[in-house]
């Protein structure tokens with residue numbers, strides 16, 4: 001038991017508390033947590049005014065850099081018997097809902113790769129107050145985000161190394177939606193909502209995290225050799241593109257690598273580079289090898 005969770009007039013050496021006393025302790029803690037959540041919402045009220053004065057409010061109040069940082073710190077300080085999955089999901093609901101009360105938004109999700117994992121991811125990361133709008137296909141999601149004020153779109157990040165439809169080409173144009181985050185913020189092998197998901201929104205230049213950069217590449221002369229030439233540090237999804245020997249690539253580059261390293265390797269393997277466009281960026285993956293707390 002931590003000091004803050006102890007009754008004000010007790011120490012660890014006191015006689016054991018009765019069930020009624022322990023329950024009244026739980027009631028005291030629940031009331032304090034609720035009070036703190038209400039205080040948090042008052043801060044958000046003032047934060048909305050500050051963002052408005054600074055002109056930093058945009059279509060969406062979602063700030064992926066800030067959220068990735070908060071989730072990393074949460075995981076690092078977590079101790080005790082409460083499972084990390086539970087702590088993470090509670091904070092995801094708190095943060096996503098407070099974002100929603102700043103500026104209402106919906107989450108559009110592409111269910112074409114399988115409904116259950118995508119729905120689990122959306123609910124785990126955004127809770128039940130934020131509206132969930134299902135789509136059958138990535139392009140429907142991107143169109144809905146493009147036509148909204150500040151909605152978010154969820155697209156499977158790497159369902160497989162190949163895709164039938166190069167949906168990411170719809171993110172190429174200036175002003176088109178961009179990838180702004182990758183979920184879960186904190187990865188682990190047994191994550192309860194572990195489907196890797198890209199979050200797309202209107203471009204958020206000032207608030208974007210630039211650790212992992214994501215590019216759309218159009219290539220001619222695509223071949224198995226070109227595929228093998230792509231450096232191992234790059235995460236790549238390949239789809240057929242227009243011309244017979246054309247391919248559209250979605251390439252994610254970890255910190256410290258440039259897209260030239262990939263285009264150079266492709267050119268050496270005989271492929272022609274038709275176009276390169278940055279289609280977003282997100283925080284580097286924070287991987288927890290062993291969850292900090294397990295029952």
Ligand SMILES: C=C(O[C@@H]1C=C(C(=O)O)C=C[C@H]1O)C(=O)O
Pocket residue numbers: 044047061062063064066067094095096098099102
């Ligand atoms: C509060 C903010 O807005 C959003 C809500 C957050 C929260 O409730 O903690 C954190 C980041 C943002 O997505 C902020 O920009 O700091």
